[in-house]
Amino acid sequence: MDRPTGLQPIARSRISHQAVIQLWRLIRDGYWSPGERLPPERELAEQLQVSRGSLREALRILEVAGVVESRQGDGTFVREGPGLGLLSPLAVIFGASGDLVGDLLEVRMIVEPQIAARAAVRATADEIAEMNAAVAAMASLLDREGVALEALEHDRAFHRAVARASHNEVAVRVIELINQTLQEVRRHFVASTERLRRAHERHLEILAAIEAHDAPGASAAMTRHLTEIEGYILSEALGNQGDATATGEGGR
Template sequence: MTEGYVIEPIRKSRLSQKIVIQICDLIRNGQVLPGNRLPSERELAEKLQVSRASLREALSALEVSGLIETRHGGGTYVRDFYEFGVTSPLALVLSTSNEIIGDLWEVRLIFEPAVAARAAVRATAAEIETMHDILRQHSAYLDRIDGSDLLVDLDRTFHTTIARASRNQVSVRVLQLTNELLAESRRNYVSTPERRQLTYIRHTEIVTAIENRKPQVARDAMLAHLEEIERALLGEFVEEEPVIT
């Protein structure tokens, strides 16, 4: 099964995560298609030069995500997730690509400041109160190192609330898609108290502008917020990962 694949050995730490990236690269590059059978566990471990324990950990994570499935007595297969549209398995494949992550942030930079400006004109009092409630929940985690998953959910709800307040359903759909694909990078971003505090400050500025009905201020605040996150996240992708060609 691996004839024609160039699979480079993995030598550094966090092996299971790097194995996940390798397998996602196989799928993203079209070398293994939905419905195809993966190489055997022994064959993959030899090609990657990793222990079978590390490989099993990675395969388990991929199976939990829904990207692959193990068939009793029949091996491991890539699930045919395309028929369901953009789902978590596809998000996992796309979110392991630094280039795609950069493209996704560019999309948000293009449209989300305009969405915030629209929300400053169209948001209801109830929607603004929802934004304040999210800020109150966020404030409880400013000086802590736990709660990253909760903060990612709060961030998703915050930006989705603004999109809904713009009264543009396409914006809501686009934001839901990018939120799903960028979830892991956002989780990494909110892992430090400094970044949590900065996000809280920027979110507060955005809500204040929307509440005061100042579209241009809301636009500028959202743009500044997204640019800060983009710079921080893309700056973390400085180490070249092994690739499959």
């Protein structure tokens, strides 16, 4: 069987997690249909160029996440059920290990673009001024050393201001809860000069759309921003270095 398009040999650390991502993408994209049996372990391991042990671990993670199911004596099958369109690979990996990081980022990806869209429709002049102040405060720190944590506070203030401008109290509380829970993760993965600069650029895009009362534009800009965040964290989870991402766009 030829290697499916997009299935590449794996040669970095955290091999089983990288195998999860490749298999997840193929299933998401319909290479194997719901109810279809995956190729035998030996064949898949050869295609991925990983050990059968690493492949089994990847399949275990996907099974825990509800993506595949193992049938004794019959092989591994793609599960019938909802599609994977909203399922994040981070949620698959972290969820299987009992970590809430993936779940929280997935929830944020679902709700915050819609919050930004509503802010574009509902924001008052004072609320837009609050967003501008947070963006300006963050910008003032980008050329200074040792202020990453302070810059992250202004980052958080910007997201809080966007949520408030949605005029939905539940949205404000949800975003604040997610940001509080992810505080240490953000410090570890986002607190570099380059990533903070890129976060600032994304904030400017979001703010411009909100100022223009462009709801679709605000939603799209927020989605790009959050995709970059996920890219950083997923890159680190897979053992990669630098700003390469595994989710399709560059990082925050």
